[in-house]
Structures are given as structure tokens and as C-alpha cells.
Amino acid sequence: MDQYPPTERTQVVRRSQRGVYDKPQVHAILDEGFVCHVGFVMNGRPFVIPTAYARSGEQIYIHGSPASRLMKGKEVDVCLTVTLLDGLVLARSSFHTSINYRSVVVLGKARLVTDLEEKRQALRCFTNHVISGRWEQTKQPIDSELKATSVLALPLAEVSAKIRTGPPIDDEEDYALPVWGGVVPVLQSFGEPLPDDRVLEGITPPAVIR
Amino acid sequence: MDQYPPTERTQVVRRSQRGVYDKPQVHAILDEGFVCHVGFVMNGRPFVIPTAYARSGEQIYIHGSPASRLMKGKEVDVCLTVTLLDGLVLARSSFHTSINYRSVVVLGKARLVTDLEEKRQALRCFTNHVISGRWEQTKQPIDSELKATSVLALPLAEVSAKIRTGPPIDDEEDYALPVWGGVVPVLQSFGEPLPDDRVLEGITPPAVIR
Numbered sequence: 434m435d436q437y438p439p440t441e442r443t444q445v446v447r448r449s450q451r452g453v454y455d456k457p458q459v460h461a462i463l464d465e466g467f468v469c470h471v472g473f474v475m476n477g478r479p480f481v482i483p484t485a486y487a488r489s490g491e492q493i494y495i496h497g498s499p500a501s502r503l504m505k506g507k508e509v510d511v512c513l514t515v516t517l518l519d520g521l522v523l524a525r526s527s528f529h530t531s532i533n534y535r536s537v538v539v540l541g542k543a544r545l546v547t548d549l550e551e552k553r554q555a556l557r558c559f560t561n562h563v564i565s566g567r568w569e570q571t572k573q574p575i576d577s578e579l580k581a582t583s584v585l586a587l588p589l590a591e592v593s594a595k596i597r598t599g600p601p602i603d604d605e606e607d608y609a610l611p612v613w614g615g616v617v618p619v620l621q622s623f624g625e626p627l628p629d630d631r632v633l634e635g636i637t638p639p640a641v642i643r
Numbered sequence: 644m645d646q647y648p649p650t651e652r653t654q655v656v657r658r659s660q661r662g663v664y665d666k667p668q669v670h671a672i673l674d675e676g677f678v679c680h681v682g683f684v685m686n687g688r689p690f691v692i693p694t695a696y697a698r699s700g701e702q703i704y705i706h707g708s709p710a711s712r713l714m715k716g717k718e719v720d721v722c723l724t725v726t727l728l729d730g731l732v733l734a735r736s737s738f739h740t741s742i743n744y745r746s747v748v749v750l751g752k753a754r755l756v757t758d759l760e761e762k763r764q765a766l767r768c769f770t771n772h773v774i775s776g777r778w779e780q781t782k783q784p785i786d787s788e789l790k791a792t793s794v795l796a797l798p799l800a801e802v803s804a805k806i807r808t809g810p811p812i813d814d815e816e817d818y819a820l821p822v823w824g825g826v827v828p829v830l831q832s833f834g835e836p837l838p839d840d841r842v843l844e845g846i847t848p849p850a851v852i853r
Contacts, residue, residue, distance in 0.1 A: 442688075447707075467728055467731070467742060467829070468726055468728055468742065468744065470680035470682075470691050470693075470724055470726070471691070472680075472682040472689035472690060472691035472722070473689050474684050474687065474688065474689050477684065477687075477720075478652075478684065478720050478722070478750075479682035479683050479684050479689055479690075479720060479721060479722045480682060480689075480722050480748075480750075481680050481681070481682035481691050481722045481723070481724040481748070482724070482748070483680075483724060483726040483744065483746045485741075485742055497657075510687075510688050510689060511689060512682070512688070512689045512690050512691045513691070514680055514691040514692070514693060516678055516680070516693040518677055518678055521677070521773050521774065521833075523773075523774065523777065523836075523848075523849070524781070525781060525782055526781055526782040526783075526784070526788075527766055527767070527769075527770040527777070527778055527781045527782065527783055527784055528766070528782075528784040528788040528792070530769065530770050530773055530777070530781070531695075532677060532678065532695060532773070534678065534693065536693050538690075538691070538692070540688075540690075556737055556738070557737070559737075559740065560737040560740050563731050563733075563740055563742070564731065564733065564827075567733065567737070567740070568737055570822060571734070571735060571736055571737045571740070571822055572735055572736040572737065572738075572817055572820055572822070573736075573737055574736070574737055574738040578736075578738040582738070600837075600839035600840075601839060603841075607782055608841040609843075610782060611843055611846055612780060612781055612782070612846065613836075613838065613842055613846050613847060613848045613849060614838065614839050614841060614842055615836055615837050615838040615839045615842065615848065616836070616837045616839075617774075617833050617834065617836045617837075617848075618833065618834030618835070618837065619677070619831060619832075619833060619834075620831070620832050620833065620834050621728075621829060621830070621831055622829075622830045622832060623731075623827050623828065623829060623830065624827065624828030624829075624830050625828070626733075626823075626825055626826070626827045627810075627825050627826045627827075627828065628823065628824070628825040629810035629811060629824050629825045629826075630810075631813075631818040631824065632823055632824055632825065633819075633821055636821055636822065636823050637823060638733075638823045638825065638827075639733070639823060
């Protein structure tokens with residue numbers, strides 16, 4: 434099976450029927466998101482920071498994470514979570530109001546990427562994650578820029594996804610209530626590209642917007 | 644000043660010009676999001692879970708958080724983060740590729756809400772946070788449902804926001820490159836409400852979709 438083996442920490446306990454360990458489904462969620470939330474522990478307390486990321490095979494690169502400030506060449510425990518919002522679930526009773534979503538949680542030790550070639554590949558992943566093929570259209574980083582960029586690498590090993598889809602689940606007797614029940618889809622879309630005021634004449638925005 | 648006083652933990656260090664402590668701006672970000680990411684520490688390791696939330700004045704209620712499983716009537720250290728994605732920032736150099744976003748980080752000790760009346764008010768906040776006025780249209784929870792719901796309360800005391808807006812910032816010499824630079828807005832919208840197959844005849848979806 435092409436699955437991440439559940440561990441004690443990734444086994445979905447609450448509403449376990451929503452747990453997903455299938456690699457293609459996990460990859461699809463990670464590839465669709467733009468921002469991840471990285472959790473780490475500092476002085477015994479939790480911190481959660483939003484940052485850019487990109488998947489490269491069975492590894493995730495995390496961009497310029499403040500977690501890297503903690504690191505002195507060693508590894509650090511992190512939890513990386515990506516959540517996509519799909520819909521507002523309106524039940525007939527407030528108690529069953531819910532949200533349709535797809536989320537992935539990745540646990541593990543992140544390592545600081547120090548090799549310049551690997552950093553270059555990570556930046557390529559970040560750039561092409563934002564817009565496919567963008568790396569090839571832009572000026573690529575020089576070594577001093579690579580050195581100035583913090584990158585963490587996190588293996589996709591201890592991973593779970595959780596997905597809620599479909600209509601509200603009301604108590605049977607509540608379906609008789611004169612209250613509308615259903616889902617309001619939440620959609621993400623892209624607006625018209627806004628050029629800055631330094632774009633050269635004749636240069637148009639990239640055709641591929643993911 | 645109507646601001647959250649920065650502390651050692653909330654002072655924005657990296658790109659400090661993006662730090663915001665203004666209460667109305669923090670409230671607006673919290674009120675616009677649907678899902679927060681809650682970080683907590685279990686056995687010394689970080690966990691980050693997406694969940695529903697709602698602001699009530701200077702307090703945030705967190706819905707059914709798995710963090711509540713850790714609690715035995717006491718308080719627990721959490722970090723709650725809400726991030727809104729506003730745009731893809733396409734610079735002429737890969738190094739300056741970025742994202743426009745608004746995020747809020749709240750640090751503090753969450754307390755388990757046990758009083759049924761406060762729980763009822765928290766559920767009212769959750770429901771009306773999803774769709775304004777929805778609580779008043781739906782069947783309200785009975786005591787056994789309130790008892791079955793976990794709610795945490797977190798004060799808005801140690802809080803910071805971080806905001807990036809505007810065009811890419813390229814190096815001066817790179818503006819001469821024949822590469823498009825600007826912002827692709829990311830928009831969140833709502834689709835046509837999808838009724839489930841039990842909606843009674845003549846019942847239409849709520850007029851107010853936030």
C-alpha cells in the first residue's frame with residue numbers, strides 16, 4: 434500500500450474515519466497549499482509560525498523559518514500543518530455546525546540545509562510551488578543570497594491527513610425543522626495580476642497561474 | 644494607544660517593520676479567518692492542530708481542541724495562529740519571490756471552559772463567526788451537547804500581527820530585466836449554497852453569507 438504507516442502520534446483519534454494516510458492524497462493537499470504552520474518548542478513553550486514551503490518528493494522544504502534561529506547545526510522537533518478550507522457546513526442545529534477542510538500534519542525532526550546546491554534546489558521548489566515554471570523565468574539566486582536564506586528540510590515519514598467532506602450530519606429529528614441545511618463552498622481564486630510600476634514595456638504576466 | 648504591548652515573545656524580530664500590535668487590526672484579522680492553528684507541547688514535542696475558533700471581545704474561544712485532551716482541569720500553554728493569504732508576490736529574482744499575508748499570533752495559557760452558560764456563549768460565538776446571525780436561526784444546543792463539547796478560552800493579551808502588503812521589492816539592477824513583476828491577488832469567495840437532500844420545501848439558504 435502506498436501509505437504512511439500510522440504511528441502513535443499520527444493515528445487520528447478524534448473522528449478517526451476522517452483520517453487519511455494515502456500518499457497521493459497527502460501530496461495533493463501539500464501541493465495545493467501556499468502557507469504552512471510550523472510548530473516548535475522554545476523554552477518549553479509552543480510557537481506556531483506561518484511560512485512558505487514546498488514538497489520535493491518525500492521531503493518538505495520550509496522557508497526562512499524562525500525555527501531555524503533555534504538551531505546550532507543540529508536538528509529540531511517540528512510539527513508542520515497545512516490546512517485547506519473547502520466549505521462552511523450549516524446544520525439545522527448549532528451543535529453540528531462544521532467546516533469542510535483537508536489538512537495534513539507532518540511530525541519529525543527538521544534539519545538545517547547548509548549545502549548550497551541543496552539550498553538552490555529548495556529555492557527552486559519554493560518558487561515553482563508559487564507559480565509553476567516561475568524559477569526558469571526569473572533571475573536565479575547568487576551564492577550570497579543562498580547563504581542569507583534559511584531553509585529547513587523535513588522528511589515525509591510521520592504523516593497523517595484529515596478530511597471532512599459532504600453535507601451536515603444533523604440528528605434525525607432535526608431534519609423536520611424549517612431550517613436550511615447544506616454546504617456553502619469556500620473557493621480560492623486568483624485576481625487579475627497587478628504589475629508593479631517598474632515593469633518594462635511589452636512584458637506581460639506569466640501565462641501559467643496555478 | 645489601543646495596542647497590545649509587545650513582549651519579548653511577541654516582538655516581531657524578523658522584518659520588524661511588518662509587526663502590528665494595533666487592536667482593531669488584530670481583531671479584523673481574527674474575525675476574517677475561519678480556521679486557526681493551535682500549537683501545544685506534549686511530551687516535550689510540538690503539535691499543531693487546525694480548528695474552529697471565534698473572538699469574543701478580548702478573548703478567543705477554541706473549539707473542541709485536541710489540546711483539551713491534555714488538560715486535567717488546569718491551564719495549558721498554547722500558541723494560536725491565524726493566517727490570511729492575500730497575494731502571490733512575483734519578483735524578477737527568485738530570491739525576492741514572496742507572499743502577501745496577514746497573520747496573528749496569540750500566546751498564552753488556555754483554560755478549559757467548564758461553566759455551561761459560558762460554553763453556550765462560546766458555541767454562539769462559533770456559530771455566528773461562521774455565518775453572522777446563524778445561531779438565532781438554528782436549534783440551540785441542549786445541556787448534554789454542551790457537556791460533550793470541549794471549549795478552551797484564551798485571553799488576547801500577548802498578541803502580535805504581521806502583515807506584508809504591496810509589490811515585490813527587487814534589487815535596483817534587476818528592474819531592468821525583461822521579467823514581469825507584480826502581485827497576483829488571492830481571493831476567497833463563496834460558491835452557490837448546496838442544500839443537502841433533506842431541506843424542506845420552501846426553505847431557502849440564509850441571506851447573510853459573511
